Amino acid sequence: MKGKSLVQNKHITLDNIADQIGVSSSTVSRVLTGQSKKYRISDRTTEIVQQTARKLGYVPDQLARGLRTKRTNTMGLIIPDISNPFFSSIARNIEIQARKVGNSIILADSQEDTQLEIESIRLLQSRKVDGLIICPVGEDSKHLKSIVDSGLPVVIIDRYFPDLNCAYVVSDNYQGAMEAVTYFFDMNHRSIGYIQGRVNTSVNNERIRGYRAAHEEKGIPVDESLIVGDSFGKRNGYIGAKILLAKTPRPTAIFAASNLISLGAMTAIQEEGLKIPDDISIISFDEQPYSEHLATPMTTVAQQTSETGEIAFKLLQSQILHDGKQTTEGIVLPAELVFRKSVKKLKQATL
C-alpha cells in the first residue's frame, strides 16, 4: 500500500465523488455522515462511496456545512493576554478538550481593552462560533449582557459579573486572598501592602474583600493607603512596590495580585536593596513553573488553571448540545496556598 498522500489537485466535493460513481451527492453526503442505515443506502453503495471518498482524499467543507447546519463546531475564546502563562495554560486545556471532540478554537486577544473585547465578540459572532468562552477585561458587562441575551452560549472565566445571568467558572479569590493574608497575620505581620490588579474586576474585588475580611477577623484595621496599583501587569507591580516601600513605617509584607505583579515588585525590592523575606515578605497570586526557583522560592496562591479550562469547555459544550439553552451555573474552584520561603515569621507581634 502506497502511503503517499495525494496532492489535492483542486478540491474534492461531494459532487465530484457522486459523479465519479454515478450517484447523487445527497447519497454521498448521507453515507459520509453515517446515515446509510437511516436512509436505506445499500451496503454496496455505501462501501463504494466510502472508498472513493478516501481515495480522492475528500475533506468536507466546514463552511458549507456550517452554513447549512448552523453548527460550526467552533468556539471563540477571548483572553486578555494570551502570553500570560496563567491564561495560556487555561487556553491550552480548552483547546485540548475541544479538539477531542472535533471542535476548533478561534483565539482572540483582547489586550485588556474593552473596546477590543467588543470587537472580538462581533468578529467571532460573524464567524458563527457555536459558543464563546470569555475572560472579560472586567469592569463593564453591558456588551456581555447583550450577547448573552442574544442566545449565544457563553461561559465566563476568571472574572465574572454577579448581575450577569451566565455560566462562569472562577477561582475562589476571596478565600485565596483571605488565607494568604491570614497566613501573614499568623506569621505576626501586621502591616500588609496589597498591590492590586485592575480595579473593579470581580477578581480584584473578591481579593480585596478577602484582604479586608482577614483583617476584620483579626480585629486589625486596614490601612487604606496600603492598597495600591491598578493593573495585573509587571509594570504595575514595580510601581506599586516602589510606593509601598517608600512608606514609613514600611509595611513588612506585600500581597501581590498576580504573577506579573510579583515579578515587577521583585525588581523594585531589589532596587531598594531589600531582601525577601528578611526585609520584606511576599505572597503572590498565581502559581507558576518557576515559582519555586525564584531568588526566594515564592509562597503563592495557586489557581486550578487546567481544571478551569476543562470545566469551562464542558459547561459551554453542554449548553451547545442542549440546543443553546443557557445554563447559569457558576462554578468556583478553591485556591490553594502553597508554602515556600518568601514569608518570614516575625518575632514579636507589634501590638
Next chain:
Amino acid sequence: MKGKSLVQNKHITLDNIADQIGVSSSTVSRVLTGQSKKYRISDRTTEIVQQTARKLGYVPDQLARGLRTKRTNTMGLIIPDISNPFFSSIARNIEIQARKVGNSIILADSQEDTQLEIESIRLLQSRKVDGLIICPVGEDSKHLKSIVDSGLPVVIIDRYFPDLNCAYVVSDNYQGAMEAVTYFFDMNHRSIGYIQGRVNTSVNNERIRGYRAAHEEKGIPVDESLIVGDSFGKRNGYIGAKILLAKTPRPTAIFAASNLISLGAMTAIQEEGLKIPDDISIISFDEQPYSEHLATPMTTVAQQTSETGEIAFKLLQSQILHDGKQTTEGIVLPAELVFRKSVKKLKQATL
C-alpha cells in the same frame, strides 16, 4: 441617542435588509462591501442601505461569504504547546497582527505530537483557512511537504526543514548556541554539559552544531557523553541534569536548550545540594520575564519572540495577498546573549 444595542432577535441577512427597503440583496451587498461607486448605486440608496443595515445590526455571515469568495480571512496556527510562554508570546503577536487587518486565528495545540499535528492540519484545511502558520513538532516533514505542494500558503516558525520549499522564520540557533558556549569557554569552563531538546529537530540540530563549532574553534574535543536529553520539557531538564551531575568529574557548566529544561535542571541542581554558579554554571535558551528573578539571575540566550510572530504573519499575509503564490523566503533572526549571574569565571584554565 439611545446607545442601547438591539438584541439580535434571530439573524439579519442581506435579504432582510433588502426587503425592508425594497431593493435587491445584490444592491445591499454592493453597498455594504463598499462597491457603490463601482456598480453605480445612487448616493441616496447607498445611504439608506447603510442606515438600515446599522439599525438592524447587520453582521455579515462569514461562512456564506467565505463559501462564495474562497477567502475566510482566517489563518490556522499550530503550536506544540501554547502554555509555554515562548510560544504563547509568539502566538500573541500573530494574533495582534492578524486582528489589525480583520483576520482571525484558529489555534491548534499539537502537544508535541506529530499525529496530532497532522490531524490539526486536516482540521484547519477543512475549515478553509487562508493559510497556516505552523511550528512543527519536528522530525518529520512529509505531511508538511504535501500540504505545501497543495498550494496552501504556509509559514513555518521556530523549527524548519532545509529540504522543505517553504517560507520560515527562525532564530539563529547556531549562533546563539555558539555564543553561549564560547562564553563558557571564555570563563574558563572546559567541560560543558548540554541538555538538548527534541532530537532531530532543526532547533536542536543547529544548537548542537553551535555547541560543536564553539568547541572546535577553541580546539577542545567534545565529550559526547555530555550531550543528554530528548525533549524541551521540564522533566527532561531534571533528568538530564541528574545525569550530568552524577558524572565524575562533574562538568562545570550546563547549557540548557530551553526555559523549561533549565527549570527542571535547577531543581536537580538544588537536590544535589549544589549552588549556581559556585558549584555549577548554567546558561539557558529562552529569555523569560522571570529570568532575572531566579535564585541566581539566569544568563540566557534571548530569541525575538514578538518579531517572530509579526514577521511570520506578514510573510503569510503576503503570500495570501499574492494569490497563494508561495514565497520560500527564509528569515533568521539573531539570538542575543543576555548576561546575568549564572556563569562563574573559573580561576585556572585546566590545560
Next chain:
DNA sequence: TAAATATGCGCAATCGTTTGTTCTATGTTA
C-alpha cells in the same frame, strides 16, 4: 427624432452541504 450612451439596479447562478420529499423499480400480498 433616432441612435447612442449613461445611470441605476435586479436576475439568477454559484459556492458545497444537508435534508424533506418524491420517484422508480421490484417484490409481496390478497
Next chain:
DNA sequence: TAACATAGAACAAACGATTGCGCATATTTA
C-alpha cells in the same frame, strides 16, 4: 392480477453572500 409495500436513490430547496450579465429608464448626441 390489482393493490400495495419496500428498498434504494434522485430531486430540489435551502443556507447567506457575491457577482457576471442584462434590463430598463433617462440623458445626451448626431
